Amino acid sequence: MSRVLVPCHVKGTVALQVGDVRTSQGRPGVLVIDVTFPSVAPFELQEITFKNYYTAFLSIRVRHHPSAHTPAKWVTCLRDYCLMPDPHSEEGAQEYVSLFRHQSPSMTFPKWLSHPVPCEQPALLCEGLPDPSRVSSEVQQMWALTEMIRASHTSARIGRFDVDGCYDLNLLSYT
Amino acid sequence: MLQEESDLSLIIAQIVQKLKGSNLYSQLERQAWASLQRPEIKLESLKEDIKEFFKISGWEKKLQNAVYSELSVFPLPSHPAAPPEHLKEPLVYMRKAQGSWEKRILKSLNSMCTELSIPLARKRPVGEQKELLNKWNEMGTDEPDLSLFRPVYAPKDFLEVLINLRNPNYENGDSLSFRTHLGLIQVPLKVKDIPELKECFVELGLNTGQLGIDDSTQVPPELFENEHVRIGQKVLAEQDSAAAQQYIRQGSPTALRAELWALILNISSEPEDVLYYEQLKTNVIQHDLLVDSLIYKVLLCFSRDTSVLSHFAYNSASPPKSYIRGKLGLEEYAVFYPPNGVIPFHGFSMYVAPLCFLYHEPSKLYQIFREMYVRFFFRLHSISSHPSGIVSLCLLFETLLQTYLPQLFYHLREIGAQPLRISFKWMVRAFSGYLATDQLLLLWDRILGYNSLEILAVLAAAVFAFRAVNLMEVTSLAAAEAVLADLSTLKVMPLLQIFLFATVT
Numbered sequence: 032m033s034r035v036l037v038p039c040h041v042k043g044t045v046a047l048q049v050g051d052v053r054t055s056q057g058r059p060g061v062l063v064i065d066v067t068f069p070s071v072a073p074f075e076l077q078e079i080t081f082k083n084y085y086t087a088f089l090s091i092r093v094r095h096h097p098s099a100h101t102p103a104k105w106v107t108c109l110r111d112y113c114l115m116p117d118p119h120s121e122e123g124a125q126e127y128v129s130l131f132r133h134q135s136p137s138m139t140f141p142k143w144l145s146h147p148v149p150c151e152q153p154a155l156l157c158e159g160l161p162d163p164s165r166v167s168s169e170v171q172q173m174w175a176l177t178e179m180i181r182a183s184h185t186s187a188r189i190g191r192f193d194v195d196g197c198y199d200l201n202l203l204s205y206t
Numbered sequence: 207m208l209q210e211e212s213d214l215s216l217i218i219a220q221i222v223q224k225l226k227g228s229n230l231y232s233q234l235e236r237q238a239w240a241s242l243q244r245p246e247i248k249l250e251s252l253k254e255d256i257k258e259f260f261k262i263s264g265w266e267k268k269l270q271n272a273v274y275s276e277l278s279v280f281p282l283p284s285h286p287a288a289p290p291e292h293l294k295e296p297l298v299y300m301r302k303a304q305g306s307w308e309k310r311i312l313k314s315l316n317s318m319c320t321e322l323s324i325p326l327a328r329k330r331p332v333g334e335q336k337e338l339l340n341k342w343n344e345m346g347t348d349e350p351d352l353s354l355f356r357p358v359y360a361p362k363d364f365l366e367v368l369i370n371l372r373n374p375n376y377e378n379g380d381s382l383s384f385r386t387h388l389g390l391i392q393v394p395l396k397v398k399d400i401p402e403l404k405e406c407f408v409e410l411g412l413n414t415g416q417l418g419i420d421d422s423t424q425v426p427p428e429l430f431e432n433e434h435v436r437i438g439q440k441v442l443a444e445q446d447s448a449a450a451q452q453y454i455r456q457g458s459p460t461a462l463r464a465e466l467w468a469l470i471l472n473i474s475s476e477p478e479d480v481l482y483y484e485q486l487k488t489n490v491i492q493h494d495l496l497v498d499s500l501i502y503k504v505l506l507c508f509s510r511d512t513s514v515l516s517h518f519a520y521n522s523a524s525p526p527k528s529y530i531r532g533k534l535g536l537e538e539y540a541v542f543y544p545p546n547g548v549i550p551f552h553g554f555s556m557y558v559a560p561l562c563f564l565y566h567e568p569s570k571l572y573q574i575f576r577e578m579y580v581r582f583f584f585r586l587h588s589i590s591s592h593p594s595g596i597v598s599l600c601l602l603f604e605t606l607l608q609t610y611l612p613q614l615f616y617h618l619r620e621i622g623a624q625p626l627r628i629s630f631k632w633m634v635r636a637f638s639g640y641l642a643t644d645q646l647l648l649l650w651d652r653i654l655g656y657n658s659l660e661i662l663a664v665l666a667a668a669v670f671a672f673r674a675v676n677l678m679e680v681t682s683l684a685a686a687e688a689v690l691a692d693l694s695t696l697k698v699m700p701l702l703q704i705f706l707f708a709t710v711t
Contacts, residue, residue: 080287085375120396121373121591125296127285192512192545198493200326200528200543202319203312 087118271447275472295522389604417457418699455655483569514546517580522590556638602663668705
């Protein structure tokens with residue numbers, strides 16, 4: 032299945048605050064980021080990827096226009112998804128995160144947003160690890176990812192440290 | 207595909223990729239081809255028969271050990287969108303701090319170079335090469351004349367950098383509360399508390415036999431020691447890395463230690479390894495490096511070993527770069543310096559010294575040291591957020607002390623003796639040179655067994671707990687240092703066990 036980046040416009044953060052916004056005391060704990068999709072054609076959202084920066088919990092709400100006659104409605108897709116298990120420490124603070132359509136029972140997209148293919152029902156998560164031989168036969172699909180990893184690793188066994196027998200150096204360089 | 211399944215596939219793919227380039231892979235291929243001659247291998251059940259053959263002949267076990275080794279060393283594959291720097295160190299401010307620290311070291315080395323008019327690298331004239339080759343076997347552990355060279359850096363300098371680490375997004379607040387961290391480290395890394403440590407180090411508990419405690423002369427060997435040795439021999443006979451790692455949590459019998467460590471680190475002595483070492487020795491003979499003045503024989507070879515460069519994928523540090531003279535900025539003439547990318551600091555040789563008691567064959571000793579370095583020791587002198595990194599160890603030590611020995615901690619602070627200033631040098635050297643050798647080896651058994659350096663911080667806290675009474679009476683940093691100057695009589699395992707499992711919390 033081919034996947035495509037959906038063009039979107041990410042607006043600046045707005046703090047949710049009660050009372051006088053200008054007071055410096057009482058720092059808001061909730062920030063809102065609006066994301067709009069300029070392209071009008073409907074699409075099946077598969078995955079949302081982002082890099083975290085000290086957000087502890089994430090909720091996602093989606094605004095839904097069912098038709099021209101009914102008013103738009105906000106639907107919650109994800110509530111208080113934990114990104115940082117201990118918000119006072121660094122765990123998860125700057126991690127890359129992906130949220131998938133089928134990820135967990137609490138992540139449900141309204142029908143208009145996704146058209147679940149009949150045989151692709153989300154399987155139960157708990158029953159222990161999947162069968163390794165079945166999984167390893169699906170490795171083919173993962174080669175694209177491994178290629179990316181391989182390209183970024185300095186795993187080459189270089190062997191020689193000189194250049195054509197020469198290791199006459201000047202000074203160390205700062206880059 | 208579910209997230210869990212795709213993660214597993216990714217891990218499998220990554221490990222297969224890594225092992226494909228290894229010696230073991232070609233050996234397995236050869237074995238598989240050769241096995242076709244065997245009568246029990248039938249064409250209709252080829253795959254199953256070969257798998258069965260691998261199982262019986264012990265090759266499957268070798269493969270399992272290699273996979274286990276990869277899992278222990280390499281971090282789990284990160285998110286596909288994460289760049290390589292993220293794998294080295296996920297926190298941007300830590301990466302920046304490491305970068306600045308590295309720049310300082312490079313400047314220091316460059317100054318040494320220009321001040322003493324000694325080149326970074328020099329090809330030895332033939333006469334000198336011959337002389338060095340002859341002297342090689344006598345070199346042993348003689349310390350070279352270091353009078354001209356000042357160390358590139360001392361642990362104290364590194365500690366100052368760690369003390370100044372700050373997370374720009376962290377607000378401590380002006381008012382002191384019970385949550386305020388009174389120690390020197392001011393970054394909010396997650397460290398374990400004693401209940402979590404007890405869970406993690408469960409095999410060190412009061413009800414489990416330990417070498418270092420239950421093998422003392424007063425304890426009859428039938429109670430624990432004999433059986434433990436027997437199990438150790440069985441583990442070695444099975445050649446199972448994972449079992450060895452589990453076993454060694456209770457300590458290794460002296461006679462079995464060399465083999466057990468080699469099994470856990472997945473070091474085999476193939477002829478290729480001996481040849482590789484000889485090649486490194488040749489590189490040492492041919493080129494004299496400025497960094498050589500700072501280190502001993504095994505480390506001379508270590509500096510020339512380019513295979514060490516691969517560990518920088520998961521080390522927050524990066525190898526220094528240089529250019530061939532006259533070719534500054536031309537990438538075809540860019541090289542790493544030293545070839546392995548690791549600049550040794552004052553006391554670096556302490557990582558090697560204890561191993562000399564276990565291994566006498568130079569290439570084996572070399573391999574063990576190299577593997578210990580790329581698995582553990584590198585974390586003690588680079589800035590990262592890893593739970594076994596030196597920053598976390600420092601914070602763990604300070605937090606344990608502040609939480610469980612608050613009176614002592616407060617007293618030492620008051621007299622200007624921040625505990626970390628004393629314990630830092632122990633942890634940075636993994637206690638080498640401070641403990642008696644047999645005790646140090648018992649400690650390093652557990653580093654291997656738990657695949658973590660956290661035990662160093664726990665031991666440091668346990669030492670302070672042990673000497674608490676004397677420390678409460680001192681009134682200066684110098685006096686505190688004096689109380690903790692001599693650790694050579696300490697028995698590590700009882701200290702650890704009491705601190706974790708027998709102290710009222």
